[in-house]
Amino acid sequence: MRFIYTKAFGIFFACLALVAILVFLQTRGLLDPVRKAALSAPKPVAAVISGVVSPIKFFFVTAYQLHKIVDENTELRIKVANLEQNLVQYNQQIRENEALRNELGFVKYSKLQLIACTTLSRDAFVLSDSLILNCGSADGVQEGQAVISQGYLVGKITYAGKTTSNALLAVSSKFSTDARLSQTNATALAVGSFGSGLILDQLAQTQNLQKGWQVVTAGINQRIPKNLLIGEVGDMLSSGSDLFKRASVVSPIDFDNLEFVFVVK
Amino acid sequence: MKYLIYFLAIIFLLGINIGLFGHIPFYGQIPNLLLLFACFFAMEKQSYDGFYVCLLAGLFLDFFSTQFFGGFTVAFLSLGLVLHLMFNYFLAMEVNWKMLGGVLCAVLILFYGSLWIYGFLVYKFNLAHSYLSLADYSRNFLPALVYNLLLMYPIYIFYETLQEWVGKLLIRQRGVIK
Numbered sequence: 001m002r003f004i005y006t007k008a009f010g011i012f013f014a015c016l017a018l019v020a021i022l023v024f025l026q027t028r029g030l031l032d033p034v035r036k037a038a039l040s041a042p043k044p045v046a047a048v049i050s051g052v053v054s055p056i057k058f059f060f061v062t063a064y065q066l067h068k069i070v071d072e073n074t075e076l077r078i079k080v081a082n083l084e085q086n087l088v089q090y091n092q093q094i095r096e097n098e099a100l101r102n103e104l105g106f107v108k109y110s111k112l113q114l115i116a117c118t119t120l121s122r123d124a125f126v127l128s129d130s131l132i133l134n135c136g137s138a139d140g141v142q143e144g145q146a147v148i149s150q151g152y153l154v155g156k157i158t159y160a161g162k163t164t165s166n167a168l169l170a171v172s173s174k175f176s177t178d179a180r181l182s183q184t185n186a187t188a189l190a191v192g193s194f195g196s197g198l199i200l201d202q203l204a205q206t207q208n209l210q211k212g213w214q215v216v217t218a219g220i221n222q223r224i225p226k227n228l229l230i231g232e233v234g235d236m237l238s239s240g241s242d243l244f245k246r247a248s249v250v251s252p253i254d255f256d257n258l259e260f261v262f263v264v265k
Numbered sequence: 266m267k268y269l270i271y272f273l274a275i276i277f278l279l280g281i282n283i284g285l286f287g288h289i290p291f292y293g294q295i296p297n298l299l300l301l302f303a304c305f306f307a308m309e310k311q312s313y314d315g316f317y318v319c320l321l322a323g324l325f326l327d328f329f330s331t332q333f334f335g336g337f338t339v340a341f342l343s344l345g346l347v348l349h350l351m352f353n354y355f356l357a358m359e360v361n362w363k364m365l366g367g368v369l370c371a372v373l374i375l376f377y378g379s380l381w382i383y384g385f386l387v388y389k390f391n392l393a394h395s396y397l398s399l400a401d402y403s404r405n406f407l408p409a410l411v412y413n414l415l416l417m418y419p420i421y422i423f424y425e426t427l428q429e430w431v432g433k434l435l436i437r438q439r440g441v442i443k
Binding site for chain 2: 007008009011012015016018019020022023026027031034035038039041042043044045046047048049050053054057121122123130131132143158159166168173174
């Protein structure tokens with residue numbers, strides 16, 4: 001036991017004391033500038049290497065997925081044709097809606113208030129599927145607020161520092177939010193799933209569920225507004241004997257390469 | 266001077282970790298080059314540089330982490346202390362390449378274990394809203410072990426080269442070589 005009195009232990013405890021001081025400073029938000037500097041320190045090296053690796057990766061990934069892309073293309077052409085038809089109907093409905101609102105004297109609904117944020121980094125070593133954003137409480141970011149990208153829900157704020165914040169990605173196994181099927185208004189739960197994206201869970205067996213239906217937020221959670229797109233229903237994961245219906249939710253967002261996101265106030 | 270070189274080496278490895286290996290995940294995992302780098306320092310006999318490298322590497326990872334601050338630093342320092350004690354007081358023989366797989370396995374268990382304990386404690390003291398469970402860590406364990414094992418030798422070469430440079434630089438500074 002003589003090694004307890006050695007220099008190594010002395011250095012170890014001195015380092016621990018330093019860490020304790022840093023933790024205290026971090027909880028007070030005083031380490032935010034240091035954190036920003038530390039996050040940008042390896043960026044020149046990472047940017048140079050990434051600039052070389054990204055095109056190579058893109059080439060091989062594209063070559064590997066070529067047959068899949070052809071199928072997807074056909075599928076998308078059909079979808080675009082359907083959507084164009086829906087758009088005409090939708091525009092007609094908007095005009096009708098506007099006319100009716102004017103007639104009834106309704107106040108026009110307010111649009112979402114968004115805070116533009118840039119991703120500083122992804123969680124080191126992908127342990128928790130989170131992002132570090134360059135906006136914080138000084139910009140109006142609060143814990144629990146929704147994070148969107150291209151109109152789709154991609155996560156929610158788990159920690160809001162003064163100038164930076166952490167966002168838990170929707171594909172994280174720790175993520176869950178209330179959801180609704182836009183076609184039937186049936187409420188369910190959208191949960192992240194380790195390695196397999198998003199899952200629509202807790203949908204009553206009596207409810208209809210079809211592939212391609214859109215999943216949106218239900219608005220039960222006050223911090224996450226209603227009708228934010230989450231994705232569309234993919235494959236069914238439950239059988240008839242299960243208590244609830246489950247299905248995968250397909251989001252078009254590339255969660256690995258999120259650079260710019262919006263926090264919904 | 267040598268501490269500045271170690272600092273720059275850590276930034277360089279972090280840049281490679283994010284810029285290169287961030288694009289090539291293996292079962293969702295990317296290697297932890299800083300862990301390997303710090304381990305080689307901690308295994309050095311009669312040297313305390315390992316603690317400096319562990320502290321710095323841990324702090325960098327904490328800044329990059331979205332978990333409660335300090336977890337990586339404490340895990341790195343604990344690892345540094347255990348490895349230092351093992352290699353200075355208990356282990357009589359030299360580590361060879363056959364043993365390295367076992368050493369890395371033990372290192373990862375200790376590293377993830379320390380991270381989990383720290384996360385659990387800060388959660389229990391209401392300092393964090395959540396913590397990663399042991400199941401989360403164990404799911405990542407095997408891919409992380411394989412990936413880190415593959416990169417152990419290149420990092421060892423980098424470490425050896427760096428030590429050689431530092432050695433030469435120190436001799437030059439003392440004026441032995443002109």
